[in-house]
Amino acid sequence: MFPSIFNGTGPQALARTQDFSFGYPDGVVISDLVPDHMKEYVHPHWMNFPPVNPMVHYILGVVYLFLGTAAICGNGIVLYVFLKTKNLRTPANMLVVNLSFSDLCMLLSQFPWFAWNCFMGGVWYFSPFMCELYACLGAITGLCSLWSLVFISYDRYNVIVRGMNGTKLTSGMAFGMMMFCWGYGILMSIFPFIGWGKYIPEGILDSCSFDYLTRDWNVRSHGLCLFICCFCIPLMCIAFFYVSIIKAICAHEAAMRAQAKKMNVSNLRSSGESDGDSAEVRIAKVAVTNVSLWLICWTPYAAIVVQGMFFDQASITPLVSMLPALLAKTASCYNPMIYAISHPRYRLALQKELPWLCIHEEAPSSKASNDSQSTVTKDEKE
Numbered sequence: 001m002f003p004s005i006f007n008g009t010g011p012q013a014l015a016r017t018q019d020f021s022f023g024y025p026d027g028v029v030i031s032d033l034v035p036d037h038m039k040e041y042v043h044p045h046w047m048n049f050p051p052v053n054p055m056v057h058y059i060l061g062v063v064y065l066f067l068g069t070a071a072i073c074g075n076g077i078v079l080y081v082f083l084k085t086k087n088l089r090t091p092a093n094m095l096v097v098n099l100s101f102s103d104l105c106m107l108l109s110q111f112p113w114f115a116w117n118c119f120m121g122g123v124w125y126f127s128p129f130m131c132e133l134y135a136c137l138g139a140i141t142g143l144c145s146l147w148s149l150v151f152i153s154y155d156r157y158n159v160i161v162r163g164m165n166g167t168k169l170t171s172g173m174a175f176g177m178m179m180f181c182w183g184y185g186i187l188m189s190i191f192p193f194i195g196w197g198k199y200i201p202e203g204i205l206d207s208c209s210f211d212y213l214t215r216d217w218n219v220r221s222h223g224l225c226l227f228i229c230c231f232c233i234p235l236m237c238i239a240f241f242y243v244s245i246i247k248a249i250c251a252h253e254a255a256m257r258a259q260a261k262k263m264n265v266s267n268l269r270s271s272g273e274s275d276g277d278s279a280e281v282r283i284a285k286v287a288v289t290n291v292s293l294w295l296i297c298w299t300p301y302a303a304i305v306v307q308g309m310f311f312d313q314a315s316i317t318p319l320v321s322m323l324p325a326l327l328a329k330t331a332s333c334y335n336p337m338i339y340a341i342s343h344p345r346y347r348l349a350l351q352k353e354l355p356w357l358c359i360h361e362e363a364p365s366s367k368a369s370n371d372s373q374s375t376v377t378k379d380e381k382e
Contacts, residue, residue: 030205030318033123041128042201045213049318052204054122056319060206061118063326067333068111074336075104077354078346085349091174092155098178099148102185103332106141110134110207110329117206124201124208131208135199136189139210143185143230145332149294150237151177157241161248188230197222203322212308213316223309231302235294242291290338297331300324 031039031047078100082088113134117124124131158166167173192198192210197219202209212223301324308316 030123033121034201034205035123035125038124038128038131038201041131042205043211043213045313045316046201046203046205046318051122052318056204057118057122057206060204060322060326061115064111064115064118067330068107068115071103071107071111071332074333075100077350078336079104081346081349081354085352088345088349091169091171092152092159094171094174095148095152095155095177098181099145099152100336102141102144102148102181103335106138106145106329106332109137109141114207123205131201132192132199135208135210136193139189140182140185142328143188144181145335146230146234146298147181147184148178149290149335150234150241151181153238153241153290157244161244188226191222197226203325204318206322207325209325212305213313215309220309223305227302227305227309231298235298238291238294242288246288293331293334293338297328301328 028051029047030049030051031042033051034042079097082093082097082100113126113130117126126134155169158169195218198211198214199208200211201207210223210226211219214220304316304321304324307313308321
């Protein structure tokens, strides 16, 4: 009935006599896949490696689709609720709004082009100028988010550690900080357009970034400047602010325990605070979480950059460079949860404006509000 299948000469018999593998044939290199108009912009280092398995591109494309969707939904909700709720429009929250807006812009300017390249073959198919623009927009929004985190950390340090001695954050000061974030990001990102450093395709060539592989002084000095000004300095600032916050919280807790001991009571907290962590402990946990996630997301990519500029480049494979870059962009997804959703007042506003999210947040009682006038607790409530 089906002679072509069983007579040993049909397509199934032919398939059983051939070896099939998912991927590119032996001998294929990345340069064979790069469009002619982009070959001169690809660093020779990447040409030493065979193209990655096509499935890698599809997986990364799907991951970026999830990241883009999560970032757009998360940051979009933050912006909507903050702009819709009047009592959330405080100077401190302006910094959180700026962080959400820059994170939203980052994924909007990155994931569509990256995902398109992933699903269309796995190399950069747009023009060289689009490659430079893609890398520049990623740098601007990434640096803006980074310095927004620094200023948010400073504001919490100013309120919690310096207390009444600190300078009150005004709307004008917050706006100035926001302008600094965007101005700094633009300034540090336009240098390759005027001859200092350059933007090139990176890793598996689905995306573009600044050149950290070329060893001439022009490119290396630019990469060193970015490493110091865009990683080391923000890291030192954030670490200093949060270490100071934790030290102040520990000192506050110790003073309260000593005072309770003198008064022969178990603690000096209200009944609501006694049932769980105090506001000070909650802030300490948030501080540790912030610093830890910041280090997890940015340190691997910074390490790749330093290795590419000064050490052995042989171990920097396309995937080794791509995964840290992907990890750094995940920050735009968790920032809304840490810096907005962690605030009780925001959750109350979210419950009111978007009830379909099924959030159940109890409004603080008047007694709890009166008992929360310490500097630390006040910061937590805001």
